[in-house]
Amino acid sequence: MKLIERPSPNHAARQSAVDVLVLHYTELPLDESLKVLCDGKRPNRVSAHYVLAEDGTVYRLVAEDRVAWHAGRSHWRGRDALNGTSIGIEIVNLHGDKHDYPDAQIAALIALCRDIIGRHPAIEPRNVVGHSDIAPKRKVDPGLRFPWATLAASGIGLWPAGGAMPLVGDMQLALQRFGYPPAVEVTTDDIVAAFQRRFRPGRDDGAADPETCALLADLLDQVGHEA
Numbered sequence: 001m002k003l004i005e006r007p008s009p010n011h012a013a014r015q016s017a018v019d020v021l022v023l024h025y026t027e028l029p030l031d032e033s034l035k036v037l038c039d040g041k042r043p044n045r046v047s048a049h050y051v052l053a054e055d056g057t058v059y060r061l062v063a064e065d066r067v068a069w070h071a072g073r074s075h076w077r078g079r080d081a082l083n084g085t086s087i088g089i090e091i092v093n094l095h096g097d098k099h100d101y102p103d104a105q106i107a108a109l110i111a112l113c114r115d116i117i118g119r120h121p122a123i124e125p126r127n128v129v130g131h132s133d134i135a136p137k138r139k140v141d142p143g144l145r146f147p148w149a150t151l152a153a154s155g156i157g158l159w160p161a162g163g164a165m166p167l168v169g170d171m172q173l174a175l176q177r178f179g180y181p182p183a184v185e186v187t188t189d190d191i192v193a194a195f196q197r198r199f200r201p202g203r204d205d206g207a208a209d210p211e212t213c214a215l216l217a218d219l220l221d222q223v224g225h226e227a
């Protein structure tokens with residue numbers, strides 16, 4: 001893995017241990033992404049721990065023991081403001097709903113994620129999340145073309161197996177049990193759409209149909225919750 005140091009001034013002290021890994025796409029080409037994420041004079045200063053170029057080159061902007069500013073308003077498994085407890089990777093892609101991620105980039109991402117999880121074993125598979133998982137509706141990255149199943153096959157993050165019985169009961173509570181935010185500022189349909197974007201990218205219509213309910217039941221089963 002080719003690693004280039006590109007320090008960003010945008011970071012803060014960590015108060016809590018890392019147990020979440022957040023994946024993003026940049027929306028910008030590499031040069032512009034590095035510029036924005038290393039700009040200490042913007043009104044809204046942003047950063048990430050790593051930027052991953054399309055050819056697989058890794059740029060390190062912020063040390064993992066410092067907080068980077070990538071998640072914004074966010075929620076996962078009962079906690080808000082995930083920057084404090086997460087590592088953020090910005091993957092160069094102009095729009096992950098429209099553009100595939102090159103193989104070299106995904107191979108490097110898998111290696112990088114393995115390294116990070118090795119250093120922070122508290123990052124359980126269910127805590128490898130997309131920005132769209134922790135900020136439904138507000139964020140759509142890393143997008144519908146992001147190969148979550150490939151990552152899961154490499155031991156990074158979860159992927160549902162088919163064939164579970166659809167769960168019955170309150171969809172919103174079931175989503176929250178997995179980690180998704182409560183329906184505050186967004187609707188349950190928005191959160192269902194975020195779930196589908198991640199776990200059923202073929203149809204992210206926000207409808208809690210039987211297939212969606214079965215996928216969620218399978219995932220809850222994988223993390224040891226009753227569906």
Ligand SMILES: [Zn+2]
Pocket residue numbers: 023024025070131139141
């Ligand atoms: Zn993002």
